[in-house]
Amino acid sequence: MKSQLLLLVIIFLLGFFLRFIDVPNDPPGLYIDEASIGYNAYTILTTGKDQYGIPHPLWFQSFGDYKMPVYIYLVAGTMAIFGKTEFAVRLPSVIAGTLTIPVLYLFLQELLSLETDKILQKKLRYLPLLTSFFLAISTWHLQFSRGGFEVTVGTLFYLLGCYLFIFYKKNRRIKSIIFCLLSFLIALYTYDIFRVLSLLALLFIAWEERVYKNKRALYIIIPVILISLPLILFSFTSQGSHRFFATSAFSNFGIKDIFFQIFFSPLQYINNYLSFFSLDFLFSFGDGIGRHQVQSFGELYHWQLPFFLAGIYFLLRQRKSILKYATFLLFFTTPLAGAVAVPSPHALRSLPLVIPCVIFVSLGILFLLQKIKKNKYKVATIVVISLFAIFEFLLYIQFYYVNYPQNNVLDWGSGYKQLVSTVGQMKKKYKYIVIDSTLQFAPIYFQFYDSSIPFTVVSPSWNESNSWKKDSVLYIRPYFGRVPHDLLENIYLPVTYPTIFAQLLEINK
Amino acid sequence: MKKIILVITAIIELLTLKAWFVCESFTDIFHYSSINLTYQLEIYINPFKGTPIWFIRLFHNKFIQIPINFLRFYLQFWDVRFGSIWFSLIGYFGILAGVYYIVSNKKKTVYHWLVLIILMILPCFEIILAPQIAIPFKSLYLWFPFILFSLYGIYQFLTHGKGKKRLMVIFLLLLLSLLSIFFISSEFSRYCNLFPVIIKK
Numbered sequence: 001m002k003s004q005l006l007l008l009v010i011i012f013l014l015g016f017f018l019r020f021i022d023v024p025n026d027p028p029g030l031y032i033d034e035a036s037i038g039y040n041a042y043t044i045l046t047t048g049k050d051q052y053g054i055p056h057p058l059w060f061q062s063f064g065d066y067k068m069p070v071y072i073y074l075v076a077g078t079m080a081i082f083g084k085t086e087f088a089v090r091l092p093s094v095i096a097g098t099l100t101i102p103v104l105y106l107f108l109q110e111l112l113s114l115e116t117d118k119i120l121q122k123k124l125r126y127l128p129l130l131t132s133f134f135l136a137i138s139t140w141h142l143q144f145s146r147g148g149f150e151v152t153v154g155t156l157f158y159l160l161g162c163y164l165f166i167f168y169k170k171n172r173r174i175k176s177i178i179f180c181l182l183s184f185l186i187a188l189y190t191y192d193i194f195r196v197l198s199l200l201a202l203l204f205i206a207w208e209e210r211v212y213k214n215k216r217a218l219y220i221i222i223p224v225i226l227i228s229l230p231l232i233l234f235s236f237t238s239q240g241s242h243r244f245f246a247t248s249a250f251s252n253f254g255i256k257d258i259f260f261q262i263f264f265s266p267l268q269y270i271n272n273y274l275s276f277f278s279l280d281f282l283f284s285f286g287d288g289i290g291r292h293q294v295q296s297f298g299e300l301y302h303w304q305l306p307f308f309l310a311g312i313y314f315l316l317r318q319r320k321s322i323l324k325y326a327t328f329l330l331f332f333t334t335p336l337a338g339a340v341a342v343p344s345p346h347a348l349r350s351l352p353l354v355i356p357c358v359i360f361v362s363l364g365i366l367f368l369l370q371k372i373k374k375n376k377y378k379v380a381t382i383v384v385i386s387l388f389a390i391f392e393f394l395l396y397i398q399f400y401y402v403n404y405p406q407n408n409v410l411d412w413g414s415g416y417k418q419l420v421s422t423v424g425q426m427k428k429k430y431k432y433i434v435i436d437s438t439l440q441f442a443p444i445y446f447q448f449y450d451s452s453i454p455f456t457v458v459s460p461s462w463n464e465s466n467s468w469k470k471d472s473v474l475y476i477r478p479y480f481g482r483v484p485h486d487l488l489e490n491i492y493l494p495v496t497y498p499t500i501f502a503q504l505l506e507i508n509k
Numbered sequence: 510m511k512k513i514i515l516v517i518t519a520i521i522e523l524l525t526l527k528a529w530f531v532c533e534s535f536t537d538i539f540h541y542s543s544i545n546l547t548y549q550l551e552i553y554i555n556p557f558k559g560t561p562i563w564f565i566r567l568f569h570n571k572f573i574q575i576p577i578n579f580l581r582f583y584l585q586f587w588d589v590r591f592g593s594i595w596f597s598l599i600g601y602f603g604i605l606a607g608v609y610y611i612v613s614n615k616k617k618t619v620y621h622w623l624v625l626i627i628l629m630i631l632p633c634f635e636i637i638l639a640p641q642i643a644i645p646f647k648s649l650y651l652w653f654p655f656i657l658f659s660l661y662g663i664y665q666f667l668t669h670g671k672g673k674k675r676l677m678v679i680f681l682l683l684l685l686s687l688l689s690i691f692f693i694s695s696e697f698s699r700y701c702n703l704f705p706v707i708i709k710k
Binding site for chain 1: 549552553555556557568573577580581584585587588589590593598609612613685688689691692695696
């Protein structure tokens with residue numbers, strides 16, 4: 001047991017190191033949601049209001065959606081210590097990602113302790129350790145733990161809730177169930193997919209514990225309903241459902257086509273749902289979004305594929321195993337929320353799926369090793385697996401730390417960072433700095449990176465207003481397909497159609 | 510009852526295949542190309558200016574990249590999104606069930622292994638062969654053997670476990686497969702090059 005704990009500490013430190021190292025610079029620059037989170041957290045910290053002046057809001061208006069509050073308030077906390085920096089924006093995600101490793105260990109320990117089959121329990125005694133290790137080096141989990149993604153924090157609390165529920169099943173302590181429900185409620189207020197997943201988990205707990213037969217349960221049910229009610233009500237408002245309709249897989253069909261609505265929508269949903277289990281998504285291409293993955297890597301390592309399949313097979317063969325039910329429940333419920341949206345599959349909206357996936361991989365390895373009777377063959381198998389694993393891990397590290405910051409600049413916000421820094425150097429030369437409103441994300445980057453730069457946002461039809469004619473103006477606009485005579489510099493921006501790069505023009509020299 | 514279900518399944522699978530006859534060929538996502546590989550390697554090694562060449566070659570070489578690429582194309586074939594419209598949803602389910610029952614069979618014979626190996630190898634032909642092969646011909650090696658196996662899988666599924674529950678699952682899958690035939694064309698674009706439309710004057 002002591003050696004297991006020591007190994008867990010080493011895995012934890014490895015996980016932290018991989019998530020922490022060079023995090024302000026890699027991924028390169030804040031992407032728009034991170035910048036928005038960062039600026040809102042900063043205004044909350046300094047003024048107690050969000051960027052639109054609403055005091056301590058529960059939902060933060062952002063670009064095309066309303067953000068959940070937990071991550072923004074956490075960033076406000078880190079900003080109080082580390083200032084308005086990229087590091088502060090990403091730190092809660094780094095910490096949550098690292099903490100998920102020991103929580104997964106505890107979750108699996110508790111699950112195994114509830115197994116009635118003692119032989120299985122003994123066979124799988126290294127499962128928690130091995131799974132925690134695979135989570136620590138998981139490409140999927142690392143990718144999201146290193147960016148300012150709310151889903152990482154949501155996944156931590158969701159898993160913590162699952163662990164505490166299993167803990168409660170074992171010892172029946174009221175404290176456990178209270179903290180379990182609290183964890184699910186925090187996850188609920190962290191990221192959109194947990195509006196569905198946490199609610200499903202809460203309903204599952206209610207059903208599993210048969211709360212309808214227990215009057216005393218009302219003391220717990222009422223506060224849970226009261227806490228989740230604002231979010232449920234908000235979800236039915238136009239602001240709360242805006243994101244759903246913007247990304248919904250069903251929103252592109254006209255209401256007139258009722259035949260399509262009735263028959264095609266369920267098929268579309270099933271198709272989206274199944275896409276999350278696609279081996280092509282899990283092991284090969286990922287979801288194809290540069291911000292969510294490293295080029296040439298899927299969500300799991302290539303070498304894990306046979307063990308993943310073997311793990312599923314192994315679990316299917318078990319009878320009345322709580323590990324089987326819990327893992328498959330996580331596996332099949334996680335994509336339920338993400339499948340309503342497009343594009344599908346989507347690595348961000350299915351991050352909790354990494355948990356059952358790494359469990360399957362670990363089970364597959366343990367299953368294979370148990371099939372091998374002779375020790376020398378066992379050792380040889382471990383050596384061969386390790387060689388493949390180490391090689392692909394090194395390949396990933398090299399891709400992530402060398403290729404990714406260079407090849408995926410356009411997927412992140414380093415272009416905007418460069419724009420702000422360039423304008424910051426020029427600002428003294430100009431009386432006015434004018435930004436074309438087509439560059440809709442530029443203002444938030446200016447506010448985040450250098451709020452001392454005064455700027456005015458103008459419409460695309462702005463035609464060098466007469467009153468400004470006498471003064472020198474720095475005009476920042478998107479690329480219009482030609483090189484004007486007064487061009488100062490071109491700066492490449494993240495791929496946000498139709499803007500490819502910003503042009504800095506000098507008006508009235 | 511089982512026989513009737515198997516006949517209905519076969520009919521639905523045939524109808525699903527027939528819907529694919531509007532396609533001239535598969536798109537490139539299944540096909541290996543050495544030009545793509547060279548291009549890919551160039552992108553990978555670009556960020557390493559100034560690094561010793563032996564170090565770059567250790568990670569980025571054809572010896573490593575070809576199997577990775579091959580696996581990518583291979584997995585495209587087993588992708589549930591493709592499988593559910595190429596074999597139909599029930600057909601894909603039958604294949605998975607067939608694999609499960611063969612692997613879990615404690616009295617496996619050499620024939621069981623042979624069937625599995627053949628099924629595993631067949632998609633490789635699609636990766637290596639020219640993409641221009643017409644769909645009806647392609648179906649001989651890429652559809653027909655799998656469908657036979659799928660019917661075996663469904664039969665096994667129905668003969669094991671609780672009959673009523675399993676029948677319900679199969680009925681639901683049959684219904685969804687039947688429905689999806691009407692909408693199959695909306696899923697084609699990723700996999701199929703349609704025949705060019707010739708407008709006569």
